[in-house]
Amino acid sequence: MPPTTNGDSRAVSRRPRASTRPAGGVALGDTAPAGAGTTPAALGADVTDELGRVAPTFGNVLTSVGLGVATSQTALDKGLVDSVRALADKKVKVVTDVIQTLDDDGLPDLDATELVTSEVSVLNFVTPTVHEWKHVRLAMDLEVGEIDRTQAMTFKREQVAIGANAVGMFWGFLGWFDTHDETKRTTVTSNARQEVDWSQGQVRVDALLAPREADGFTPPASVDIGPRLYFSQGSVTDAISSGIRTRSVKVRIKLLKASGAVNPSKNLVVEATGLGISFTTGGDFNGSTTNTDGEVEVTLSRVVPVGVTVTPRQFAVTASLGQIRQTTQITL
Numbered sequence: 001m002p003p004t005t006n007g008d009s010r011a012v013s014r015r016p017r018a019s020t021r022p023a024g025g026v027a028l029g030d031t032a033p034a035g036a037g038t039t040p041a042a043l044g045a046d047v048t049d050e051l052g053r054v055a056p057t058f059g060n061v062l063t064s065v066g067l068g069v070a071t072s073q074t075a076l077d078k079g080l081v082d083s084v085r086a087l088a089d090k091k092v093k094v095v096t097d098v099i100q101t102l103d104d105d106g107l108p109d110l111d112a113t114e115l116v117t118s119e120v121s122v123l124n125f126v127t128p129t130v131h132e133w134k135h136v137r138l139a140m141d142l143e144v145g146e147i148d149r150t151q152a153m154t155f156k157r158e159q160v161a162i163g164a165n166a167v168g169m170f171w172g173f174l175g176w177f178d179t180h181d182e183t184k185r186t187t188v189t190s191n192a193r194q195e196v197d198w199s200q201g202q203v204r205v206d207a208l209l210a211p212r213e214a215d216g217f218t219p220p221a222s223v224d225i226g227p228r229l230y231f232s233q234g235s236v237t238d239a240i241s242s243g244i245r246t247r248s249v250k251v252r253i254k255l256l257k258a259s260g261a262v263n264p265s266k267n268l269v270v271e272a273t274g275l276g277i278s279f280t281t282g283g284d285f286n287g288s289t290t291n292t293d294g295e296v297e298v299t300l301s302r303v304v305p306v307g308v309t310v311t312p313r314q315f316a317v318t319a320s321l322g323q324i325r326q327t328t329q330i331t332l
Contacts, residue, residue, distance in 0.1 A: 058140050061203055069136050069207070076131050083128040090122040102226025104263050106322025130212040142201040157186035227263055229319050229326035230254045236332060240306060247310065248301035249332050250280075253319045255294040262294035271318045275332065276301040302332055 094117065101112035159182075234250040253270070255263040267289050270277055279287040280297035290296055300317065304310050318327040 058142060058201065058203075061140065062138060065136070065138055065205060069133055073133055080128055080130055084123065087122045087126060087128070091119045092122055092125075093117055093119050094124070096120070096221075098222050100222075100224050100226070101258065102224065102323060104227060104257055105266060106227055106320075106324040108323065131209055132212040134208040134210050135206075136208075137206040139204040139206075140201060145197065154189050156188075157184075159184040224323070226258050227266075227321060227324055228256050228258075229268075229321065229324060230256070231317070231319070231326070231328040231330075233330050238310070243306060245304045245306045246301050247304055247332055248299055249330060250297055250299050251317065251330060252295055252297050255290050255296075255321065262290075262292070264290050264292050264294050266290045266294070266321055268296050269320045270296075270298050271320075272300050272315055274302070275315050275317075276303075300330065300332060 095115050096118045097116035099114040099116065101109045101114070103109045230253070232252045232254070234252070236247060236249045238245065238247050240246075253268060255266055255268065257263045270279075270288070276299075278299045278301075279285070280299065281287045284291050284293070285295070285297045288296055300315070302313075302315075312331050314329050314331055316327055317330055318325060320326070
């Protein structure tokens with residue numbers, strides 16, 4: 001712009017009006033807020049990792065229970081063995097056999113009764129109880145869960161203003177500029193994050209410990225020494241009288257003393273269920289009393305309908321004297 005002159009002929013430079021958009025600058029009113037709200041990626045709830053960490057725990061529980069049962073059973077068996085060993089060293093004097101002598105009448109002779117004693121282990125009378133696990137059942141429940149939550153906001157605003165005023169007085173090449181700038185920044189950041197995961201479970205054990213079935217010890221034997229009875233069966237006869245058919249057989253019963261000598265004048269009791277019984281009297285026999293040879297003779301009979309096919313049957317015959325009882329089978 002050409003300079004103007006006033007009265008004193010000095011050159012006056014007119015200050016140009018400041019532009020609202022200085023060269024190279026940005027007006028305050030033209031600066032738009034710049035910013036963006038962003039949300040981070042979701043956490044992504046997934047229980048796979050929890051399952052991977054917790055599941056082996058239940059396997060360990062199962063292993064522990066199984067090993068515990070095996071260990072406890074081993075301890076129970078060892079305790080039993082230790083008890084048996086301790087009892088085996090304890091000896092007691094007991095009667096192992098009773099030798100009872102019977103007189104010629106088949107009654108016990110207390111003065112002649114002999115007791116056989118021996119020192120035996122207590123185990124013959126005290127049997128330790130053997131325990132075992134009858135069954136062990138294991139049930140397991142597992143629950144795994146996970147929750148995530150995330151919330152975020154990011155906001156950014158920036159304003160930049162740059163201005164310039166040009167002032168010049170052209171006295172030769174003299175001139176200067178008046179410049180200014182202004183910057184405003186606003187930043188807002190908010191972030192929230194939450195993640196919850198859990199796992200829980202329960203184990204139920206049902207077990208039964210009970211005694212194991214074991215055989216006991218054999219009781220001591222009892223031996224009787226006294227008279228003996230012997231049977232001898234004769235031939236079977238078949239007779240019909242008055243329309244009645246009777247099958248019969250004679251049986252001799254011999255009584256001997258413990259020494260093997262004959263045992264006369266002893267009254268015998270004879271039983272034969274389902275048969276008729278009659279003792280022979282006369283001759284060398286004295287009914288149910290043994291003769292000089294220590295014998296009695298008894299006739300056993302059964303009635304069979306006439307015209308019916310006879311089927312031989314077996315019958316039990318028992319002879320007794322005091323505590324002596326002897327049974328035999330006859331066919332009739």
